[in-house]
Amino acid sequence: MFVSDEDLMMKCRKGDMSAFELLVRRYQHPLINYIHRSINDYHRAEDLSQETFLRVFKNASRYEPTASFKSWLYTIATNLCRNEVRNRARRNTCSFEDLVEENEDIYHTDIMRDTRYMPDVILEKKEQRQIIQKALAQLPENQRLALTLVTYQDLRYKEVADILNCSVGAVKALIHRARQKMKKLLIKAGVRGSVNAKI
Amino acid sequence: MQKYKQIEVRSNSEIAPTQGRGEKCRTKFASEYEMSAYIDRELPAWKRHLLRRHIRSCPGCAAHIAQLQHTDKFLRQVAPVKASDDFLTGVMTQVSGINQHQRQHRAPLHRIMRFIEASLVWVKRNIQTYSPVKAGTRQARLIYTFSLTLGIFTMVGVTLYAPPGDKTYEQPVQSFTSEKLISFEVIPLEQPKRSLKTVD
Numbered sequence: 053m054f055v056s057d058e059d060l061m062m063k064c065r066k067g068d069m070s071a072f073e074l075l076v077r078r079y080q081h082p083l084i085n086y087i088h089r090s091i092n093d094y095h096r097a098e099d100l101s102q103e104t105f106l107r108v109f110k111n112a113s114r115y116e117p118t119a120s121f122k123s124w125l126y127t128i129a130t131n132l133c134r135n136e137v138r139n140r141a142r143r144n145t146c147s148f149e150d151l152v153e154e155n156e157d158i159y160h161t162d163i164m165r166d167t168r169y170m171p172d173v174i175l176e177k178k179e180q181r182q183i184i185q186k187a188l189a190q191l192p193e194n195q196r197l198a199l200t201l202v203t204y205q206d207l208r209y210k211e212v213a214d215i216l217n218c219s220v221g222a223v224k225a226l227i228h229r230a231r232q233k234m235k236k237l238l239i240k241a242g243v244r245g246s247v248n249a250k251i
Numbered sequence: 252m253q254k255y256k257q258i259e260v261r262s263n264s265e266i267a268p269t270q271g272r273g274e275k276c277r278t279k280f281a282s283e284y285e286m287s288a289y290i291d292r293e294l295p296a297w298k299r300h301l302l303r304r305h306i307r308s309c310p311g312c313a314a315h316i317a318q319l320q321h322t323d324k325f326l327r328q329v330a331p332v333k334a335s336d337d338f339l340t341g342v343m344t345q346v347s348g349i350n351q352h353q354r355q356h357r358a359p360l361h362r363i364m365r366f367i368e369a370s371l372v373w374v375k376r377n378i379q380t381y382s383p384v385k386a387g388t389r390q391a392r393l394i395y396t397f398s399l400t401l402g403i404f405t406m407v408g409v410t411l412y413a414p415p416g417d418k419t420y421e422q423p424v425q426s427f428t429s430e431k432l433i434s435f436e437v438i439p440l441e442q443p444k445r446s447l448k449t450v451d
């Protein structure tokens with residue numbers, strides 16, 4: 053039987069640890085994925101995901117079932133991402149645009165383990181990933197967050213508006229501008245298939 | 252899997268001639284931003300229907316939407332990352348630590364509440380028998396109950412939250428930075444407002 057996130061959260065409020073564990077199981081991969089796309093560093097993304105879940109647990113008593121759990125979770129994560137980017141800029145140690153080289157086994161894909169795929173396919177995938185990650189990094193913060201939430205987390209505009217604390221109209225504008233800019237950046241990076249559609 | 256090709260960098264207009272929707276298009280019902288909302292299925296049904304009909308007759312808008320769709324498709328091709336195998340265990344270990352701490356923190360509060368509850372019952376039961384206030388008026392009883400409860404509260408408070416007499420060592424030692432050392436205030440000596448005069 054499927055139990056909704058909100059019901060699990062209500063159980064968690066009463067101290068049910070297994071309900072909380074189920075929530076972590078449900079959201080661990082999507083959350084790391086979101087934070088990774090937003091801050092461009094897998095290891096920090098894991099730390100921040102952990103911090104997000106800890107905050108959810110600590111503030112469980114404040115959670116009201118009227119709000120969607122998913123939006124609440126992503127709001128906490130978004131605030132942590134914003135702080136991380138701000139702190140990094142302040143420390144001036146590593147720029148957001150710097151690509152962090154990552155191990156292949158952090159990716160959720162069977163293609164890497166499938167021996168039928170030739171190394172050049174894997175290389176092509178890796179190259180594609182780096183181009184996209186680099187282009188995403190060049191978007192203004194809100195555009196990047198909105199596009200990531202819609203494209204990779206499959207959230208509705210209303211949910212994104214709640215998370216980014218803006219109107220649905222503003223989300224529409226952010227998404228459109230982000231896609232337009234991505235299109236230009238991908239062309240600049242030499243990617244043709246993404247933008248030149250066959251009509 | 253949609254293939255993509257690396258090409259030599261050329262001017263944008265050469266590669267993608269249609270940047271926005273068609274120059275000549277004067278569609279009023281859908282703004283530029285709503286083109287993206289259309290591909291995300293975020294438009295109301297009536298607007299979606301109108302835009303779909305418009306696209307059939309407007310090559311500029313059709314090309315624009317197709318490009319947005321392809322950009323979206325290309326972005327979605329990236330494999331998602333996954334959490335490491337010990338992520339869940341790590342979170343649950345930390346959470347149980349917090350849980351234990353919260354329980355310990357809450358315990359004295361619960362004890363106080365139970366103590367107050369019991370003392371109030373006790374006060375209520377004995378008030379009539381042992382009340383020194385003879386009159387037995389409602390007001391006098393209230394005053395007596397209030398002062399008795401206050402006394403109990405003070406006793407409990409003093410027992411559980413002792414004054415920080417032996418906790419002074421926990422206070423952080425103030426570090427004297429150069430900034431703090433040089434910022435002192437000069438208090439000018441005040442002239443006495445009235446001076447005593449001796450009268451010869």
Ligand SMILES: [Zn+2]
Pocket residue numbers: 272273276277278305309311312313
């Ligand atoms: Zn048109």
